[in-house]
Amino acid sequence: MKEKNTEKNAEKDDRMEKIVSLCKRRGFIFQGSEIYGGLSGIYDFGPRGVELLNNLKREWWNTHVYQKENYYGLDAGMFKHPRVWDASGHTSGFSDPLAECKKCNTRIRVDKVLNSINVFADEKMSEKELNELFDANRDKIKCEKCGAKDFSSVRKFNLLVKSNLGDFTSSSSDPVYLPGEACQGIYLDYKNIVDSLQPKVPFGVAQIGKAFRNEISPRNFLFRVREM
Numbered sequence: 001m002k003e004k005n006t007e008k009n010a011e012k013d014d015r016m017e018k019i020v021s022l023c024k025r026r027g028f029i030f031q032g033s034e035i036y037g038g039l040s041g042i043y044d045f046g047p048r049g050v051e052l053l054n055n056l057k058r059e060w061w062n063t064h065v066y067q068k069e070n071y072y073g074l075d076a077g078m079f080k081h082p083r084v085w086d087a088s089g090h091t092s093g094f095s096d097p098l099a100e101c102k103k104c105n106t107r108i109r110v111d112k113v114l115n116s117i118n119v120f121a122d123e124k125m126s127e128k129e130l131n132e133l134f135d136a137n138r139d140k141i142k143c144e145k146c147g148a149k150d151f152s153s154v155r156k157f158n159l160l161v162k163s164n165l166g167d168f169t170s171s172s173s174d175p176v177y178l179p180g181e182a183c184q185g186i187y188l189d190y191k192n193i194v195d196s197l198q199p200k201v202p203f204g205v206a207q208i209g210k211a212f213r214n215e216i217s218p219r220n221f222l223f224r225v226r227e228m
C-alpha cells in the first residue's frame, strides 16, 4: 500500500514538474527571485502570464462591475490600521494548526489529518483541544512522506504577514499587516461609498487585489503560495 502511494505521489510530482517547466519555457510563470536561488511561495508572471492575468482581470471586472446594476469598483490601500485585522478575527483566528514529523521535518495540517480519519477537528479549536485530539489518535497518524509516527505537539501558526510600516521606534506593539484577504477595504469604505454615490441598497462593491499568507510550507506551484 505504502509503495503504491509513493508511486502515485512520484507520478503526481513528475506531472507537476512538467507543468512548471512548460510555464517557464513559454514565458508564463517564473520562480520569484530565481537568480538568487528563488523565494519559496513567490512567483512572477512573465510576459505571456501577465497578459493572461490581465485578460482575466478585465473579464472579471467587466462581468462584475460594468455589466451588473448597482455594483461599484474600489481599489483600497493594501496596508490597513492594525485594528482592522483584530475586528475581522484574523489576528486571533487566522492560523493553521501544525505538527512536525520528528524524522523528516514534514509538517502536517493537524485538523485536516484528523478529519481524514473521521475525527472532527477544525482550525478554530484551541491548541489544547487540538493537542488532546491529536494525542488520542497518534497511533493512527503516519507521516505521508517517511511513514514515521513520531510527531511534535500541535502548534498554531498565524498566517498574517507582519510589516514594520510606520514603526520607527521598534517599540510599537501594534504591527501593521499585509492584507490576509482582499475584501477588507470594501467593508471599511462602505459608508464613504454610500455617502458619495448614494447607491440603492442592496449594492455590490468589487475589488481586485493581492493577499498574503505566511504559509509555512508553500507547495504545489501556484496552489499554495505566500502572495496571491
Ligand SMILES: [Zn+2]
Binding pocket: 101, 102, 103, 104, 105, 106, 143, 144, 145, 146, 147, 148
Ligand atoms: Zn516524516
